[in-house]
Amino acid sequence: MGKTITEKILGAHVGREVSPGELIECPVDIALGNDITAPLAIAEFERVGAKRVFDPERVILVPDHFVPNKDIKSAGQCKILREFAKEQNLKYYFEVGRMGIEHALLPEQGLVLPGDVIIGADSHTCTYGALGAFATGAGSTDLAAAMATGQIWFKVPESIRFVYHGQPGKWVGGKDLILYTIGQIGVDGALYQAMEFTGEAISNLSMAGRLTMSNMAIEAGGKAGIIEPDETTLNYIRDRAKRKWKIYHRDPDAVYSKVYEFNAAAIEPQVAFPHLPSNTKPISEVGHIEIDQAVIGSCTNGRIEDLREAAQIFKGHKAHPEVRLIIIPATQHIYQQAMKEGLIDIFLSAEAAVSTPTCGPCLGGYMGVLAEGERAIATTNRNFAGRMGHPRSEIYLANPAVTAASAILGRIAGPEEIADCGMRNE
């Protein structure tokens, strides 16, 4: 019987064939934690008397959620990471000023690669599936166990195959394909299963767009969101990879629990309404929704390609006088690249607050918390009630171009409207 990519990667790691439903104890290539999840993991690691991490080059700590430290308690959490990293001699601990949002940073630095098994104590660890790795979110105790033993328990998941036919329109990117998909299958549509993204639209999608898609697999309940490596993948990793990698392909007769086929050419830019990522509408059906804040950034859409897309819309425009615009390049490197390309200048001229990398506003931590009754459009990944602040505030999820156009017009709008209204704000 043929195997999916997920089954092949997990099988290769345990050294025998595996099938969906089996419980395995699987070696990991990378174990990742951040300033929210790692302190608990470190406490558990120490509580059971573990002395050394299984490999100081394969345990990665990235303080990114509440840094630069937003308050005294967060500072204490980050200090736990810093001291543990030093004590354990971790090669990859990323301090403020050298860091980035973990799921943008690790691919950029060539630390996560095709064929890897990666666990992260962060739900969006599934991002690395875009590189053809099996990557999944876990908890702090999982991270503690993985740091100590280099292994984690898994149930081998079934896989669902998604086929995207045709070529999407100009303003339709990875964010729209994944929001559309979640809208179709629901927030538990892929529960316990690996999602595999395939088809012409995926083959033609940039690595940034692929990372955005895999990033949001968890919003459909998925255990992983995997894309078979191809030339685009190899071009991306070739000059970054810090280790060797291995490419796995699906067998032609691989068994999927379900197959969904979508016509990508017919998908419009999508907007997810409050309070679930599955509550999606095409931009043409959004209606008149005024906004107080627009956020461009996050592990979902804070990459250089996302910033370029936003800058294209903002060029020659200002944010609406009643909109607070926040733009956060996801890593130091992206920030610097955006400066070189003149994007930061465009954002500042558009009256954006441009910040050092942080997860901050995405989870209502800081840097853009919403008041009662306020409404935001964001390129982030979750629009649960209260996610960005007050329980009675609202979040609409969209791609960078839609978010930029909305910031300019003060209401949710597609990028075509900016092209139409020309120099309105100049």
Added chain:
Amino acid sequence: MTIRGQIYKFGDDVNTDDIIPARFLNTSDPEELAGHCMEGIDPAFTKRAKAGGIIVAGKNFGCGSSREHAPLSIKTFGISAVVATSFARIFYRNSLNIGLPIIECPDIAAKISERDEMEIDFEKGIIKDLTTDKTYPAKPWPEFMQRLIEVGGLMNYVRGKL
């Protein structure tokens, strides 16, 4: 293992921001987290609920973030078990890893009432509403999960391998 307690009911897709909003995640102190248990969805929960109670919910309980602070706040507050139609997968493994008993039972929330008394037999997978005297079949734990709960969570299991 058998657990008995009063029921507190919730709906579908209760997410981790409902269970413990991210603004409280600047600490790992279980007691402090317990003080905000379910605060995102029910700000009065810690006042109205009693230790020993059982949370019963619809599908996809615990969806969203990987924060173990979510099951930890529930466990430390004193909730003795969570029953739901289904669990989001990270919440599921986090709960078993820290020794919070959870079990799946289809459409259970629609069949029982808030404040009823419930009894759960985890090995057999039987849920009994003691107030109405009705019984519902639940999904028994696989052997590995039983072992995890028996030894008191993943780290105690791992300790033996260090």
